Amino acid sequence: MSAADQVPLQIVAYCCHYCAYAAADLAGVLRLRYPGEPKIVELPCTGRLDVLEVLHAFEHGADGVMVAGCLEGDCHFQVGNLNARRRVAMVKDLLNQIGLEPERIEMFNMSSAMASQFAAAAEEMTARVRTLGPNPLREESVS
Amino acid sequence: MIVAEQKPLDEIRDLIADAGKVLVVGCGTCVTVCFAGGEKEAGILATSLRMASKLNGNAQDVTHLTVQRQCEWEYLDPIEEQIRQAEVVVSLGCGVGVQALAEHFPQAWVVPGLNTSFMGLPTEQGVWEERCAACGSCILGLTGGICPIARCAKQLLNGPCGGSQDGVCEVNAETPCAWQLIYDRLKAHDRLDLLMEIQPPKDWSTSRDGGPRRITREDLRLVAEQVE
Numbered sequence: 001m002s003a004a005d006q007v008p009l010q011i012v013a014y015c016c017h018y019c020a021y022a023a024a025d026l027a028g029v030l031r032l033r034y035p036g037e038p039k040i041v042e043l044p045c046t047g048r049l050d051v052l053e054v055l056h057a058f059e060h061g062a063d064g065v066m067v068a069g070c071l072e073g074d075c076h077f078q079v080g081n082l083n084a085r086r087r088v089a090m091v092k093d094l095l096n097q098i099g100l101e102p103e104r105i106e107m108f109n110m111s112s113a114m115a116s117q118f119a120a121a122a123e124e125m126t127a128r129v130r131t132l133g134p135n136p137l138r139e140e141s142v143s
Numbered sequence: 144m145i146v147a148e149q150k151p152l153d154e155i156r157d158l159i160a161d162a163g164k165v166l167v168v169g170c171g172t173c174v175t176v177c178f179a180g181g182e183k184e185a186g187i188l189a190t191s192l193r194m195a196s197k198l199n200g201n202a203q204d205v206t207h208l209t210v211q212r213q214c215e216w217e218y219l220d221p222i223e224e225q226i227r228q229a230e231v232v233v234s235l236g237c238g239v240g241v242q243a244l245a246e247h248f249p250q251a252w253v254v255p256g257l258n259t260s261f262m263g264l265p266t267e268q269g270v271w272e273e274r275c276a277a278c279g280s281c282i283l284g285l286t287g288g289i290c291p292i293a294r295c296a297k298q299l300l301n302g303p304c305g306g307s308q309d310g311v312c313e314v315n316a317e318t319p320c321a322w323q324l325i326y327d328r329l330k331a332h333d334r335l336d337l338l339m340e341i342q343p344p345k346d347w348s349t350s351r352d353g354g355p356r357r358i359t360r361e362d363l364r365l366v367a368e369q370v371e
Contacts, residue, residue, distance in 0.1 A: 052183060055190045097152040098191050099198040137197055 009129050011064040012057045013038035013122070016046045018076040020068030022112035027119050034119035035126040038066060045069070046107075047080020054091050058100060061138040064129035065091075065105040068121060072109055081109065101132050144264065145173040145237045146271045147180060147257040152191055158254040159231045162203065165192065166229035167256065168222070168244065169209035170236035177271055180235030180257050182209040188235065188256060213240030219247045226251050262293075279349030279356060285337055287328035292345075294321035300342040302326075 015021040021042045027034065043049065046069030054065055067088055069081035085107050092102035106128075108121040149155075159165050167189045175181030189207035196203040208225060212218045213236035226232055226248045234241040237259040245253040261273040276293040282300070283290055292298050296306075296314040303322035306313030310323040329335050347353070 052186045052190065055187060055194070059190055059194050094152075094187070094191055098195045100194070137194060 007134055009037040009063045009126065009134065010061060011038040011066060011125055011129055012062045013040045013125075014043050014046065014049055014054075014065065014067045015040050016069045016076075016081070017042055017044050019070040019074075019112045019114075020108070020110055020118060023068075023110050023115050023118040026113065026115035030115050032115055032119045034122040037063075037126045037129070038122045045075065045077045045080035046084035047075070047077055049084045049087050051087055051091055051094070054087075054105065055094065058095070058104070058135060059137060061135055063104065063132075063135045063138075064125055066108060066121060066125045067105070068108045068110060068118065070109065071111055074111065100135070100137075103128060104132060104135070144176060144262070145239075145259060146177045146261050146263045146273075147174050147237050147259045149179055149184065149188065149235075149257055150255070152188075152195065155188070155233060155254075155256050156192065156195060159192070159203070159233060162229075162231035164228065164230045165189075165203055165205040165233060166225055166231075167192070167205060167207035167233045167235060168213065168226075168240075169207065170213040170234075170240050171209055171211040172214075174235060174237060174240075174257060175209075177265070180237075180240075185209050185235050188233070192233075213237075214243050216243070216247055219244065223248070277350070278345070278347070279353075280346060282342070285340070285342070286325045287332065287334065287337075289321060289325045289328060291321045291325065294318075294324070298345075300345060302338065 015024060021040065024040055046067055049067055057065055067084055069084050070076065072081060075081045088105055088107040091105050095102045095104060106125060110117040110121070167185045169175070169180050169182055169185030171181060178184065185207040189205045192203060192205045196205070206225075208222060210218045210222060213234065226244070227250070229251065232244060232251050232253045233256045234244050234253055235256045236243070237257065238255065241253055241255045244251065262275040262277060263271050263273040266272050273293050275290060278292050282292070291300060296312055296318070297304055299322065303320050307320035307323055310320055312318040312320050326335075326338070329337055349356075
């Protein structure tokens with residue numbers, strides 16, 4: 001393992017209360033193993049996702065952001081997850097204009113019973129961000 | 144309302160390239176409700192500019208604030224100190240807002256963050272369409288409340304051109320023919336007789352052709368009464 005592989009990553013995981021947050025809870029109950037980098041922020045619905053808040057996460061050094069909402073068609077508030085998907089697309093476009101890789105943010109969909117899918121999403125996002133490397137906007141590079 | 148959209152980030156970055164301290168000023172009126180230059184958009188732009196400049200190795204100090212209305216002096220007075228401290232001010236107001244800032248604060252260098260597009264309305268969430276061209280001589284009373292100046296590509300006054308096909312303008316398949324809309328509406332109101340009156344060539348002197356326009360209302364002016 002190279003030194004770069006050992007740099008602790010900061011991934012903010014915006015999780016919907018009704019699905020991904022419960023799926024993460026279930027993953028813990030089931031003792032599923034997944035990377036510890038994603039730090040969960042519970043949202044009442046991914047429709048609450050705020051573009052400015054996400055930008056602030058990146059500005060203050062987050063290496064990646066994952067947004068996890070209900071399966072499409074199953075949003076507790078009808079279309080909150082579809083709104084979130086469009087906002088994630090908007091942030092990708094903004095990151096591209098700013099000069100950061102748009103792959104640093106991704107939207108995932110799952111139900112509250114899909115613990116293994118949450119673990120897989122955490123694995124996928126951590127691996128992706130590790131490939132991209134730390135966010136160059138970090139105040140100090142962690143060695 | 145006045146409808147605008149944000150300029151590409153690269154263009155705004157070029158406009159502020161030489162500045163170390165930048166102030167983004169949003170506007171709380173028209174451009175807030177068309178999601179182009181309100182508080183949220185000012186925050187997003189300021190954050191984006193900070194991040195982009197830092198990534199570029201030339202970190203700029205970019206802050207933001209929003210005034211209720213950029214196009215009236217009294218709303219600008221309270222931000223004089225912040226304006227004074229900024230090397231460049233990025234206005235997220237319409238073209239009127241940009242000029243109001245520049246005129247009210249002659250010492251400030253003000254650049255636009257938006258492209259002011261048109262006067263219109265949201266026809267559905269996320270879609271805005273032009274409705275008024277501010278020609279200065281309204282004829283909506285003759286056309287059933289549908290403006291051929293703003294909505295007809297040729298600004299025709301006496302019916303559609305040959306490019307109107309199946310109710311759609313030949314210029315853009317997504318644009319309904321204004322004169323088809325006018326005909327349908329007058330027919331629905333049994334007012335097709337209005338079309339029999341031939342309209343003379345429009346007097347464009349009340350529009351842009353007459354140069355910059357000005358309205359003076361003596362009954363509203365705050366001038367000292369002259370005693371005879």
